[in-house]
Amino acid sequence: MNVGIIGSGTMGSGIAQVAATADCTVKLYDTNQEALGKAKSALEKILLRLIEKGRINTEEKNRIQSNISYVDNLKDLSDSDLTIEAIVENLNIKKKVFSELETYVSDDCIIASNTSSLSIASIAASLERPERCVGIHFFNPAPLMKLVEVIPAIQTSKEVLDKSVKTIKDWKKVVAVAKDTPGFIVNRVARPFYGEALRVYEEGIADFATIDAAMKSVGGFRMGPFELMDFIGNDVN
Template structure:
């Protein structure tokens, strides 16, 4: 199978490496010659490191490199069986791209977007044959991260999602099926990890170092929310938050914060600019957290309750299956446990009690409990047990 990748940024180059390593001929397209050259060098360097570490034989690395064909000519996509775009997160740009692409590829070519938050249905609507359109959302860095979200549009033909899921599995990835709703699974369910941490900070309940310490040392998360936002970049993380909030018709549960918006406006994007919530200047002294376990446990309880609530609501609204929700959060954002299994472990009644106490305190819809949690407590059910 010949696969076309449009966009040679970090994500496009990563996807190209994945599918070329899996044995496919890859045409990697970018109009920017310098970007295309950087992508080629990056992929070659990655393959060389994998060979040096013994994770890939020298022969396999050379064969993968030979299957990769960088190009700035979209006309070379005529023989592609699948094309995945990984360009700027702009609906009009993506729609125009696929309008152009349909005049080049065969009628059987599957078209896909790697968008992280835009409507797959809206992008598909620009196509003359929307039934062949689907979302294939990788996580960065694509060669490393196992999870891939597969998102059919309303127009997607029956059976295509299953075909793509099988194809993604053949690439050595873990696909999950998501409904075409804002943020899909991961970028929807994970919003409280950032949003509630910022809210705790804004209230002066704890500082960034203490909140990050609590969620890593006591909660078991690999990175704290502030360190993670700085790592992702506020140019990316804030835009996703704003996009999800708008797409959900301004539901207060997804409301962005002025604190992060100001960092975004200032260009303090995090590690990539040397400053975000933390300073990354060479002389910067890392802030010291308050290692009060009682305080830390309250922070963890509050953030975790909102995460579990979001996962429960996603399940109730058939955004994804129970098992795909768990897989998405453990493999997509490396949570220490699936949120639904975590709810069983903590006790769903205790989680609901935390949410109700927050709602009683604030009277804000961001703390409204999912009806599914109430029903499960009432009927004494569990997600897994």
């Protein structure tokens, strides 16, 4: 399968690694050459760490890297069977990219967004063939997090949904099909978690470190709410 990833930031490069590990031919696209260079260097470091931990060998590292090419022209994704957009969470920018992308790819290409909460139906509306659009939401870090939300818009065809679910399962991920509502499943549940933590701090009940420590030691969470917000990045989430 030929996979095009739009955006070489943390999520885009992570998804590219997942697809390449599953032996897909991946093109990672970004308009910024420096960002592409950083993504390539970051992957090298990640794979070397995996070798050190005994999770992969040198042959597997070389295979994964050879499956990814780095491109700065959207037209280079024209042979994609699946594209996944992972750029800034701005609806207008996403719609502009999707509209241009559709002019390059085949009629059978699935055009997906990794948005964490924006309306898939609104993104799909930018396409001439909105039935090919679907949400495929990975969590950070994509290579480690098993869960992937697959979100059909009201326009999404059953064929596109079924093919998307099968592909993500083939990539050794656990799929949760969610309705196209704000935040989908995980982020909708997580918002009150963050919100209540902020209220506890604002009311002077405890400081950031204490709240995080309590939620980890007593609540059993792997990360406290403030640690998690910092890790995800409030500026991009």
